[in-house]
Amino acid sequence: xxxxxxxxxxxxxxxxxxxxxxxxxxxxxxxxxxxxxxxxxxxxxxxxxxxxxxxxxxxxxxxxxxxxxxxxxxxxxxxxxxxxxxxxxxxxxxxxxxxxxxxxxxxxxxxxxxxxxxxxxxxxxxxxxxxxxxxxxxxxxxxxxxxxxxxxxxxxxxxxxxxxxxxxxxxxxxxxxxxxxxxxxxxxxxxxxxxxxxxxxxxxxxxxxxxxxxxxxxxxxxxxxxxxxxxxxxxxxxxxxxxxxxxxxxxxxxxxxxxxxxxxxxxxxxxxxxxxxxxxxxxxxxxx
Amino acid sequence: xxxxxxxxxxxxxxxxxxxxxxxxxxxxxxxxxxxxxxxxxxxxxxxxxxxxxxxxxxxxxxxxxxxxxxxxxxxxxxxxxxxxxxxxxxxxxxxxxxxxxxxxxxxxxxxxxxxxxxxxxxxxxxxxxxxxxxxxxxxxxxxxxxxxxxxxxxxxxxxxxxxxxxxxxxxxxxxxxxxxxxxxxxxxxxxxxxxxxxxxxxxxxxxxxxxxxxxxxxxxxxxxxxxxxxxxxxxxxxxxxxxxxxxxxxxxxxxxxxxxxxxxxxxxxxxxxxxxxxxxxxxxxxxx
Numbered sequence: 001x002x003x004x005x006x007x008x009x010x011x012x013x014x015x016x017x018x019x020x021x022x023x024x025x026x027x028x029x030x031x032x033x034x035x036x037x038x039x040x041x042x043x044x045x046x047x048x049x050x051x052x053x054x055x056x057x058x059x060x061x062x063x064x065x066x067x068x069x070x071x072x073x074x075x076x077x078x079x080x081x082x083x084x085x086x087x088x089x090x091x092x093x094x095x096x097x098x099x100x101x102x103x104x105x106x107x108x109x110x111x112x113x114x115x116x117x118x119x120x121x122x123x124x125x126x127x128x129x130x131x132x133x134x135x136x137x138x139x140x141x142x143x144x145x146x147x148x149x150x151x152x153x154x155x156x157x158x159x160x161x162x163x164x165x166x167x168x169x170x171x172x173x174x175x176x177x178x179x180x181x182x183x184x185x186x187x188x189x190x191x192x193x194x195x196x197x198x199x200x201x202x203x204x205x206x207x208x209x210x211x212x213x214x215x216x217x218x219x220x221x222x223x224x225x226x227x228x229x230x231x232x233x234x235x236x237x238x239x240x241x242x243x244x245x246x247x248x249x250x251x252x253x254x255x256x257x258x259x260x261x262x263x264x265x266x267x268x269x270x271x272x273x274x275x276x277x278x279x280x281x282x283x284x285x286x287x288x
Numbered sequence: 289x290x291x292x293x294x295x296x297x298x299x300x301x302x303x304x305x306x307x308x309x310x311x312x313x314x315x316x317x318x319x320x321x322x323x324x325x326x327x328x329x330x331x332x333x334x335x336x337x338x339x340x341x342x343x344x345x346x347x348x349x350x351x352x353x354x355x356x357x358x359x360x361x362x363x364x365x366x367x368x369x370x371x372x373x374x375x376x377x378x379x380x381x382x383x384x385x386x387x388x389x390x391x392x393x394x395x396x397x398x399x400x401x402x403x404x405x406x407x408x409x410x411x412x413x414x415x416x417x418x419x420x421x422x423x424x425x426x427x428x429x430x431x432x433x434x435x436x437x438x439x440x441x442x443x444x445x446x447x448x449x450x451x452x453x454x455x456x457x458x459x460x461x462x463x464x465x466x467x468x469x470x471x472x473x474x475x476x477x478x479x480x481x482x483x484x485x486x487x488x489x490x491x492x493x494x495x496x497x498x499x500x501x502x503x504x505x506x507x508x509x510x511x512x513x514x515x516x517x518x519x520x521x522x523x524x525x526x527x528x529x530x531x532x533x534x535x536x537x538x539x540x541x542x543x544x545x546x547x548x549x550x551x552x553x554x555x556x557x558x559x560x561x562x563x564x565x566x567x568x569x570x571x572x573x574x575x576x
Contacts, residue, residue, distance in 0.1 A: 010379065011376060011379045011380055014372050014375070014376050014379070014540070015372075017372070017540070018371070018372050018540075021501075021502055021503060021536070022500055022501055022502060026501065027499055027500065029342075030496075030499060030500050031500055031501075032336070033336055033338075033342075034371075034497075034500050036332055036335055036336055037332060037371075038371050038372065040328040040329075040331065040332050041328075041371060041373055042372065042373070042376055043328065044324055044325060044328050045373060045376045045377055045380060046376070046380060047324055048320070048321055048324055049380045049381070050321075050377055050380075050381075051381060052377060052378070052381060052394075054317075054321075055368070055373075055374070055377045059362075059364045059365055059368060062353075062354070062364045063354070063357055063362070063364055065350075065354065066350070066351070066353065066354015066355065066357055066364070067354065067357070069351055069354055069355070074347070074351070076347045076350045076351055076354070077347055080343070080347060083306070083325075083326050083329060084302050084303075084305070084306050084326065084330065085329055085330070085333060085343075086343070087302070088299060088302050088330055088333045088334070089333055089338055089340060089343045090340070091298065091299045091302070092299055092333060092334060092337045092338075093337070093339060093340060106340075208318075209322075211315055211318060212310055212315065212318050212319055212322050213309075213310055213314065213319075214309055214310060215309060248309065252302070252305070252306075
């Protein structure tokens, strides 16, 4: 009986049978994503031939990753980052002109609610670490200043830890802030020099990838999200060019044009950094 | 600087860069699985070119699936089942002789702790539904009885619901039981005829796949896990051949040799079913 057979799929035609069932779907993009994802998933199963026990281990891993997520921890973002998927999503989406500042991955430590501060503020609320003065300019591709651009910054402390990893040890919003560029497109603030760090390896994602021998270090960096009406939002990092792990960033986020050299100052603050962010106009006013 | 460039991967060589980082790993199977999975994941990203917003939606979906899992609900197994992955894992693993009973997917409703009962027991603890008498025999490929084989069965009720979906409405362990075959390899028990059902569509997995137009019905069936020392464990279904959804089982679990015809009895119980399970010897004593 042919229609009885239709639901009994064999290893060779399984993804075609899946795709056929979706044909009537109304959401074309969802259908396209599911068909492509299932084709790869089935090919992977055929290639790897996981035993039932291995598949159950995989399900257990997903379950543990799910349970590791809470309001302060996003283990799925970490997995996406460490497998290079987040960097690749940025890569296939960013079609900016060569001179515009490129995007990198967002990372799991962003908080949207960091307070807006006056220019010149010190975002190190505990004052621990080597002092760093950050100044910068936001401009368009023609070099024209972008006034009133919103600069959100977040970073690890001098021990390589973000405040939302240490809610009991660091002050809330330590090393985070939101600024606005002045009429010349400039901004500046005080902070401390961040340390590089290992990505969290106390959860299921870090545990698995450590076991696989994957480097879990991130070179020292500052995070920035820069928004201005009519321009593509920049979500990027600035890297400390002296960090020994620059060539093996755990989340594949280093791009040569984002590597900076912190300059030693003759007097306090000890270090300074000046960087120019270049924004590309958004297509049809939409922000990415 | 070449080693600075090494961590900045482009869309075309991203999975090779990932694979190279894993080369020193000690766990060869894990390395193989990660390299293959990441190659497919990166190809999928290159093919679909998800926007950042779409990728965040995907991360949100994973997060919701994770949060939908608890002690009674395994949403990851459901996802694996509905994408055909679970059926395919069984398919690539089961290399049984043609006459042995094939495996199907395990499904999310199994409980390992169902009580052991004397042969002839009634596993319908609320007595609701059309009565069904199940009898069977467990034998090897030569037709020799397997005495003392463990039969675990579980099924939905006459409304298509398992007791662990309705902890407040059905008695604990309703329509579940563990039996042992007698000296002739036979077993029998009383139950009710199960109804087909829709897989749970109130969680993120069912919600997404319903939106994609995927059939979410499972034809009526009984579940069995059969274990005996020296034989490969059978985990399988017996299907009601009269079910109109037999050709579009949501989890791709129907195989022609597992389709049964419940016979109408002249007197009570109203229906009966007799099925012979054929076990293959395990390789080197290992159970799958």
